Amino acid sequence: MEYGVNIMIKKVFISITFLIVASTFAFANDEMCTDMSELAASIMKARQQGASMSLVISAATKNLDDATSAAIREIVIDAYNAKRWHSESIQKRAIDDYRNKIFLLCINSFDRNE
Numbered sequence: 001m002e003y004g005v006n007i008m009i010k011k012v013f014i015s016i017t018f019l020i021v022a023s024t025f026a027f028a029n030d031e032m033c034t035d036m037s038e039l040a041a042s043i044m045k046a047r048q049q050g051a052s053m054s055l056v057i058s059a060a061t062k063n064l065d066d067a068t069s070a071a072i073r074e075i076v077i078d079a080y081n082a083k084r085w086h087s088e089s090i091q092k093r094a095i096d097d098y099r100n101k102i103f104l105l106c107i108n109s110f111d112r113n114e
Contacts, residue, residue, distance in 0.1 A: 029106075029107070029110040030107070032106070033102075033103050033106035033107050033110070034103065036071075036075075036102055036103070036106050037099045037100070037102045037103035037106065038099065039060065039072065039075070040075050040079065040098055040099055040101075040102035040103075041095050041096070041098060041099035043056060043060060043072075043075055043076050043079045043098075044079045044082070044094060044095045044098040044099070045091075045095050047079045047080055047082065047084060048084060048085060048091040048094060048095060049091075050084065053076065053080045056076050056080075057072075057073055057076050060072050060073075060075075060076060061073060075102060079098060082094065082098065
C-alpha cells in the first residue's frame with residue numbers, strides 16, 4: 001500500500017512541476033509536453049545505458065531556472081527508479097514507454113486545470 005501512495009505522491013508532484021514549468025513557456029501545451037517527453041526519453045536512454053545519475057541531473061538541469069530544474073530533476077529520479085534492462089529491445093521499449101508516460105502526465109496536468 002505504501003508503494004502505491006508513494007507513486008501517487010510522485011505523480012502529483014510531477015504534475016504540479018509541469019504546471020510551474022509550463023507557466024514559464026510561451027508555446028502550446030502539446031508542444032511543451034512533446035519537448036518534456038523527448039527529454040524524458042533521453043534521460044531514460046542514458047539510464048538504460050548506465051550513465052551516472054548525478055551526471056545526468058547536472059547535464060539536464062544546466063542553466064535552467066529553479067522550477068524547470070526541479071521538474072527535470074524529478075523526471076531523472078523517476079527514470080532512475082526504473083529497472084535497467086540488458087536486452088536492447090527491452091531497453092527501447094522502456095524508453096518508449098517512459099516517453100509516453102511523461103507525455104501523458106504532462107497532458108493530464110493541463111487537462112485538469114483548464
